[in-house]
Amino acid sequence: MLLVVGSVALDSVETPFGRADNVLGGSGTFFSAAASLLTPVQLVGVVGSDYPVEQLQPLAKRGVDLSGLERAEGSSFRWRGRYRHDLNSAETIETHLGVFSHFSPKIPEQFKSAPFVFLANIDPRLQLDVLRQVNRPKLVACDTMNFWIESRRSDLLELLKHVDLITLNDGEARQLTEKFNLVQAARWILDRGPRHVIIKKGEHGAFMFTRDTIFFAPAYPLESVFDPTGAGDSFAGGFMGYLARTGDLSERNMRRAMIYGAALGSFAVEKFSVQRLLEVTQADIARRLGEFQELVAFEAEIA
Amino acid sequence: MLLVVGSVALDSVETPFGRADNVLGGSGTFFSAAASLLTPVQLVGVVGSDYPVEQLQPLAKRGVDLSGLERAEGSSFRWRGRYRHDLNSAETIETHLGVFSHFSPKIPEQFKSAPFVFLANIDPRLQLDVLRQVNRPKLVACDTMNFWIESRRSDLLELLKHVDLITLNDGEARQLTEKFNLVQAARWILDRGPRHVIIKKGEHGAFMFTRDTIFFAPAYPLESVFDPTGAGDSFAGGFMGYLARTGDLSERNMRRAMIYGAALGSFAVEKFSVQRLLEVTQADIARRLGEFQELVAFEAEIA
Numbered sequence: 001m002l003l004v005v006g007s008v009a010l011d012s013v014e015t016p017f018g019r020a021d022n023v024l025g026g027s028g029t030f031f032s033a034a035a036s037l038l039t040p041v042q043l044v045g046v047v048g049s050d051y052p053v054e055q056l057q058p059l060a061k062r063g064v065d066l067s068g069l070e071r072a073e074g075s076s077f078r079w080r081g082r083y084r085h086d087l088n089s090a091e092t093i094e095t096h097l098g099v100f101s102h103f104s105p106k107i108p109e110q111f112k113s114a115p116f117v118f119l120a121n122i123d124p125r126l127q128l129d130v131l132r133q134v135n136r137p138k139l140v141a142c143d144t145m146n147f148w149i150e151s152r153r154s155d156l157l158e159l160l161k162h163v164d165l166i167t168l169n170d171g172e173a174r175q176l177t178e179k180f181n182l183v184q185a186a187r188w189i190l191d192r193g194p195r196h197v198i199i200k201k202g203e204h205g206a207f208m209f210t211r212d213t214i215f216f217a218p219a220y221p222l223e224s225v226f227d228p229t230g231a232g233d234s235f236a237g238g239f240m241g242y243l244a245r246t247g248d249l250s251e252r253n254m255r256r257a258m259i260y261g262a263a264l265g266s267f268a269v270e271k272f273s274v275q276r277l278l279e280v281t282q283a284d285i286a287r288r289l290g291e292f293q294e295l296v297a298f299e300a301e302i303a
Numbered sequence: 304m305l306l307v308v309g310s311v312a313l314d315s316v317e318t319p320f321g322r323a324d325n326v327l328g329g330s331g332t333f334f335s336a337a338a339s340l341l342t343p344v345q346l347v348g349v350v351g352s353d354y355p356v357e358q359l360q361p362l363a364k365r366g367v368d369l370s371g372l373e374r375a376e377g378s379s380f381r382w383r384g385r386y387r388h389d390l391n392s393a394e395t396i397e398t399h400l401g402v403f404s405h406f407s408p409k410i411p412e413q414f415k416s417a418p419f420v421f422l423a424n425i426d427p428r429l430q431l432d433v434l435r436q437v438n439r440p441k442l443v444a445c446d447t448m449n450f451w452i453e454s455r456r457s458d459l460l461e462l463l464k465h466v467d468l469i470t471l472n473d474g475e476a477r478q479l480t481e482k483f484n485l486v487q488a489a490r491w492i493l494d495r496g497p498r499h500v501i502i503k504k505g506e507h508g509a510f511m512f513t514r515d516t517i518f519f520a521p522a523y524p525l526e527s528v529f530d531p532t533g534a535g536d537s538f539a540g541g542f543m544g545y546l547a548r549t550g551d552l553s554e555r556n557m558r559r560a561m562i563y564g565a566a567l568g569s570f571a572v573e574k575f576s577v578q579r580l581l582e583v584t585q586a587d588i589a590r591r592l593g594e595f596q597e598l599v600a601f602e603a604e605i606a
Contacts, residue, residue, distance in 0.1 A: 085483055180388055183526040204507040207524065216598050218519045221510060223486040255601040289603050295519050296599040298558040300592050 001040055001113075002244035003137075004031045005105050005130050006120025006233070008045040008056075008069065009077040013272060015227050016085050023273035024055055025079060027120035027143065030230035033274035034237025034264040035118075036062045037285065039245040042111045044068035044130075048076035048099045058278050068108045072099040087228050088202055107133040116244040118236060119163070121145045124155035131162050139249060141165040141196075143236060149176050160193040167198040167236050182207065183214070196254070198239070200232050208258050213251060217258040218295060220266035220288065227272045231265045234277060238264030263288040304343055304416075305547035306440075307334045308408045308433050309423025309536070311348040311359075311372065312380040316575060318530050319388050326576035327358055328382060330423035330446065333533035336577035337540025337567040338421075339365045340588065342548040345414045347371035347433075351379035351402045361581050371411045375402040390531050391505055410436040419547040421539060422466070424448045427458035434465050442552060444468040444499075446539060452479050463496040470501040470539050485510065486517070499557070501542070503535050511561050516554060520561040521598060523569035523591065530575045534568045537580060541567030566591040 006028030012021045028045040035041045040063040047053065047069060060066050077100035081090040105126055115138040119127040127142055142163045148156055149172060156176070160166065166189060174180055177188040186197045186209035200206045203225070205218040239261030246253055263285060270276040309331030315324045331348040338344045343366040350356065350372060363369050380403035384393040408429055416438050422430040422445040430445055445466045451459055452475060459479070463469065469492060477483055480491040489500045489512035503509045506528070508521040542564030549556055566588060573579040 087483075180390075181526060181528070183524050201507065204504065205521070214524055214598055215601070216521045216524070217601075218508070218521065218599075221486050221517055221519070223484060225484070252602065256603070259601055259603065293601075293603045295517055296521075298518070298520075298562055298596075299555065300559070300562065300596045 001042060002035055002116040002118065002240055003042045003044065003107070003111050003114035003134070004028055004035070004118045004120055004237075004240075005044040005107075005127075006031055006118075006122060007077055007100055008043070008047050008051070009079055009100070010051070011229060011273065012078070012080040013227055013229055014082040015087065016083070017226055018272070020227075020272040022078070025229065025273060026077060027233045029056075029059075030233035030268060030274060030277070031118060031120055031237040031240075032059055032064045033277040034234040034268065035241030035244070036064045037264065037277070037280060037282075038238065038241030038260065039063075041065065041241070042068060042114055044105050044107060044111065046070040046072050046099050046103045048072060048074045051076045059274075065111075068106075068111055070106070072102070074099040076100075081229070083228060087225050090229065105130050105133075115139070115247070116240055117141070118240050119143070120233060120236070121148075124148050124152045124159045127159050128155065128162065138247070139164045139243065141167065141236070141240060143167045143232070144172065146172055146175055157192060160189065163194050165196040165198065166194045167200060167232070167239075169200045169202065169232065173197075173199045183209070198258070200235060202228070202231070206235065206258065206262065208254065210251070215255050215258060217262040218292070219262060220292065220295070222266060222269065225269045228269050229272075230268050230274070234268035235261040235265035238262070259289060259292050260285075262292060304345060305338055305419040305421065305543055306345045306347065306410070306414050306417035306437070307331055307338070307421045307423055307540075307543075308347040308410075308430070309334055309421075309425060310380055310403055311346070311350050311354070312382055312403070313354070314532060314576065315381070315383040316530055316532055317385040318390065319386070320529055321575070323530075323575040325381070328532065328576060329380060330536045332359075332362075333536035333571060333577060333580070334421060334423055334540040334543075335362055335367045336580040337537040337571065338544030338547070339367045340567065340580070340583060340585075341541065341544030341563065342366075344368065344544070345371060345417055347408050347410060347414065349373040349375050349402050349406045351375060351377045354379045362577075368414075371409075371414055373409070375405070377402040379403075384532070386531060390528050393532065408433050408436075418442070418550070419543055420444070421543050422446070423536065423539070424451075427451050427455045427462045430462050431458065431465065441550070442467050442546065444470060444539070444543060446470045446535070447475065447479075449475055449478055460495060463492065466497050468499040468501065469497045470503060470535070470542075472503045472505065472535065476500075476502045486512070501561070503538060505531070505534070509538065509561065509565065511557065513554070518558050518561060520565040521595070522565060523595065523598070525569060525572065528572045531572050533571050533577070537571035538564040538568035541565070562592060562595050563588075565595060
């Protein structure tokens with residue numbers, strides 16, 4: 001079982017290829033859509049009274065337990081953003097936190113024993129609060145962002161002591177550690193708690209660092225990227241979903257989980273919102289995993 | 304045997320870690336320093352009367368035939384550049400072409416039958432002229448840069464019809480093809496002649512595209528990058544050097560050549576100029592290849 005605590009939002013996105021208004025978004029949503037392809041998911045989050053909850057039904061059907069999704073009086077978290085031609089960084093046009101600004105995650109009794117927990121990108125104080133509510137999970141991972149690194153640095157450093165793994169992007173890793181070099185940045189973080197650090201580089205792939213090993217998972221070179229929103233959360237969903245499904249925390253299995261993450265991330269960007277993730281079949285996933293293997297396969301036979 | 308035609312220059316480089324003045328530089332020099340670790344090299348280029356040719360002796364000792372290195376009256380090609388903290392792009396402070404501006408490569412008789420030819424980054428008209436002088440090589444590869452894409456586009460397009468492989472960086476691929484997506488950019492180039500397109504992404508690794516396959520070689524995550532100058536040419540030297548040594552143009556062997564390229568590129572950036580490439584031992588290369596294998600190894604066992 002895999003518990004995720006994160007945002008459930010409505011996104012409005014413009015890319016060079018089109019636009020979508022008020023579609024399903026948020027870290028918890030993308031994570032759940034990806035992870036539920038691999039394992040049952042328990043989602044904790046909050047939406048406003050204006051949220052089209054019926055649109056979450058396809059997730060529920062696929063094994064996302066929505067009983068921890070609070071419905072609060074007020075408006076939902078909305079994000080409006082735009083991607084330019086390079087698709088690599090979103091320009092935020094508008095963020096409206098709504099009910100999310102008072103979010104205080106309450107973990108339902110039946111979720112408290114989830115062996116795998118993902119604390120998506122929310123206030124580190126709330127992430128710590130979630131950890132106080134759950135019963136010794138087998139693996140706790142968290143994500144974060146520049147906003148918390150700036151405004152909640154000491155809470156974030158406290159959180160690092162209590163998580164097994166952190167995912168963050170390269171810019172955030174540099175900001176948090178004040179190290180430009182990513183190997184040095186990862187070591188800095190490993191010294192503060194987590195045994196695994198995953199540094200995501202968007203279209204340039206992702207590294208997983210431990211004290212003794214470095215693994216690199218490329219991003220799949222797609223011929224057309226439609227909308228990058230949610231790629232990182234879908235990556236995390238694929239990664240954690242595979243770990244939760246297998247329950248195996250060996251280096252070998254965690255490397256495989258990285259490729260599942262990269263595969264789910266690569267699907268997420270093929271359409272707006274969670275649209276593509278809702279269509280993906282097990283056969284699609286198997287095919288993409290094969291493509292990843294083909295992408296990096298070489299025999300090192302040294303002459 | 305591997306023939307390279309390229310620049311032999313004097314570089315002055317500033318990085319956040321130090322500076323070096325009037326040290327060996329140029330695409331032909333870096334390429335030769337890397338390739339000669341794997342196979343004998345024939346270098347064609349030009350230097351001015353001020354060039355410290357005795358400093359090329361370590362290359363000669365290692366099997367770089369310098370008999371095609373012209374010494375012309377005048378001053379040598381000099382480049383002065385600076386890297387900021389991110390080390391990803393050089394800021395050119397000064398370029399002094401000197402004798403290089405009148406360079407007209409004359410391939411010595413004994414070099415004309417080299418089965419492997421690398422046309423480093425020079426005027427495409429000169430690259431075409433070299434191809435008129437050599438005898439049907441087994442594989443011809445070329446490099447290029449933004450300056451030629453702008454100023455010699457039609458010559459470059461003509462050149463593409465006559466080369467088997469091109470290496471260029473991601474920015475150049477986008478500029479040449481006017482496609483932002485690298486898969487689309489590679490396809491555009493493949494449609495114009497080469498059977499292989501290598502797109503280099505600096506610290507983010509390199510892709511090799513054919514009509515049917517994509518291979519990705521990561522850049523090695525070094526804990527300290529000292530000076531990125533020459534990384535791309537050293538990559539090309541490692542790649543071509545391994546192909547020339549093995550004579551095997553199978554996909555399997557070309558993938559292995561990509562890793563040799565990535566390995567030699569990773570050494571090049573560890574010190575100024577060709578300094579590290581001159582120290583590297585066969586054992587160092589074998590170790591780095593093993594590290595690359597470890598970096599991307601995963602078993603795709605699909606559950």
